[in-house]
Amino acid sequence: MIELQGLTKIYGDKTVVDDVSLRVDSGEFGVLIGPSGCGKSTTLRMINRLIPASRGRILLGEDDITRLPVEQLRRRIGYAIQSIGLFPHWSVAKNIAVVPGLLKWPKSRIDERVDELMGLFHLDAGELRDKYPHQLSGGQAQRVGVARALAADPEVLLMDEPFGAVDPLTREVLQDELLRVHRHTRKTIIFVTHDMDEALKLASRIALLNAGRLVQYDRPIELLTRPANDFVRSFIGKADLGLKLLSRRWVHQYQQPATLRGASDESVRISGYAWEVDKEGRPVCLHGGRLHAEDTQERTGVTPEWSATPDMTMKEALSRMVWFRVMVLPVLDSEGRLVGEVTMHGVMGQQPCA
Numbered sequence: 001m002i003e004l005q006g007l008t009k010i011y012g013d014k015t016v017v018d019d020v021s022l023r024v025d026s027g028e029f030g031v032l033i034g035p036s037g038c039g040k041s042t043t044l045r046m047i048n049r050l051i052p053a054s055r056g057r058i059l060l061g062e063d064d065i066t067r068l069p070v071e072q073l074r075r076r077i078g079y080a081i082q083s084i085g086l087f088p089h090w091s092v093a094k095n096i097a098v099v100p101g102l103l104k105w106p107k108s109r110i111d112e113r114v115d116e117l118m119g120l121f122h123l124d125a126g127e128l129r130d131k132y133p134h135q136l137s138g139g140q141a142q143r144v145g146v147a148r149a150l151a152a153d154p155e156v157l158l159m160d161e162p163f164g165a166v167d168p169l170t171r172e173v174l175q176d177e178l179l180r181v182h183r184h185t186r187k188t189i190i191f192v193t194h195d196m197d198e199a200l201k202l203a204s205r206i207a208l209l210n211a212g213r214l215v216q217y218d219r220p221i222e223l224l225t226r227p228a229n230d231f232v233r234s235f236i237g238k239a240d241l242g243l244k245l246l247s248r249r250w251v252h253q254y255q256q257p258a259t260l261r262g263a264s265d266e267s268v269r270i271s272g273y274a275w276e277v278d279k280e281g282r283p284v285c286l287h288g289g290r291l292h293a294e295d296t297q298e299r300t301g302v303t304p305e306w307s308a309t310p311d312m313t314m315k316e317a318l319s320r321m322v323w324f325r326v327m328v329l330p331v332l333d334s335e336g337r338l339v340g341e342v343t344m345h346g347v348m349g350q351q352p353c354a
């Protein structure tokens with residue numbers, strides 16, 4: 001657990017971190033986000049004691065970090081940064097082993113730990129152990145940087161825009177890997193980014209800073225649905241707030257009972273469409289339910305793409321509705337049987353169930 005209490009940093013007459021208080025519980029994935037210059041990196045550097053705080057306290061578990069010997073702090077807090085900072089003349093293995101080496105672990109334990117971490121990050125130890133940083137791809141170098149930060153099994157991992165310099169595809173892969181490693185290790189993470197999509201994907205809690213002050217500290221869904229003020233609204237809402245929101249919601253939250261062909265004429269009249277299913281309960285086609293009046297085709301064959309599953313995000317379901325020009329998607333179980341439907345009308349008007 002990391003707790004910041006009234007954390008403040010003043011340079012000259014400028015307060016760059018201003019009375020920030022927040023707590024990241026054990027095993028949580030906290031993300032610091034905000035516009036350039038809002039004080040994210042300065043906050044992280046104070047936590048790591050790379051720079052001293054002007055006021056306030058930082059607790060690591062029960063301990064005030066200013067009272068911990070520096071080598072204990074380095075062991076308990078891992079640090080990974082965008083520029084990676086790998087030593088260019090050291091091999092991958094030696095780079096990963098920096099902190100265990102400082103802690104004077106026996107060689108056999110260090111070797112074992114290096115292999116374990118390379119495995120965790122899908123780095124082929126046979127091929128890469130003795131390579132030098134300039135022989136790695138950007139994604140591989142980032143993995144080595146994060147593996148190095150985890151080498152001494154710290155309680156907390158601080159990450160300052162670690163994926164800022166890699167291409168978007170590699171970035172997504174690295175994000176997925178980090179989520180997997182987080183699930184596996186349950187480390188407490190504090191991650192700095194200025195990319196809202198990255199924050200929404202990774203965070204269990206997001207701290208939004210502006211001009212050194214903490215504006216809102218909340219779960220991603222709360223930030224999206226209950227922004228504390230206009231600054232939050234404009235920071236998250238600039239591009240595609242609605243779609244971001246639907247990327248955190250799931251089909252099963254919007255799912256309704258399907259209207260079947262042969263149901264009472266009244267229910268078919270109200271919904272304007274009905275599903276025809278085969279003997280096993282798999283949908284065969286939809287009668288009605290198209291977006292446009294010119295789509296006069298009465299019976300529309302159901303394909304695997306034109307359907308949803310309960311664990312699909314509503315963003316993807318909506319995208320499919322738009323692509324197939326339909327008002328409604330069948331929701332299928334793993335056997336392809338019709339278990340419900342989601343509708344455009346439901347997305348617009350209905351509060352999702354918990």
Ligand SMILES: Nc1ncnc2c1ncn2[C@@H]1O[C@H](COP(=O)(O)OP(=O)(O)OP(=O)(O)O)[C@@H](O)[C@H]1O
Binds near residue numbers: 034041042
């Ligand atoms: N050593 C320093 N002396 C004076 N001002 C500093 C110093 N270090 C940082 N600052 C100022 O503190 C403010 C916060 O900087 P910081 O690097 O924490 O911002 P950030 O939110 O991480 O920004 P970015 O997203 O651009 O990396 C900036 O205005 C910066 O110019």
